[in-house]
Amino acid sequence: MTDDRDFLAPTAELTGTVGDDVLTVHRLSEGKPVCGASGKVTEWQRAATCPACLETDEN
Numbered sequence: 001m002t003d004d005r006d007f008l009a010p011t012a013e014l015t016g017t018v019g020d021d022v023l024t025v026h027r028l029s030e031g032k033p034v035c036g037a038s039g040k041v042t043e044w045q046r047a048a049t050c051p052a053c054l055e056t057d058e059n
Contacts, residue, residue, distance in 0.1 A: 017042050
């Protein structure tokens with residue numbers, strides 16, 4: 001059985017959007033996008049969608 005928390009926070013990874021672009025979700029490291037995107041970061045718990053961030057392996 002799935003816990004409601006899994007639906008509310010589907011990823012343990014810290015992610016966020018930058019500026020007005022709320023569709024591209026970046027992986028964050030120390031509060032900044034891994035790909036180097038600049039702008040005001042809004043943190044989310046959503047799966048990353050930025051191709052440049054996805055290419056960067058942080059493990």
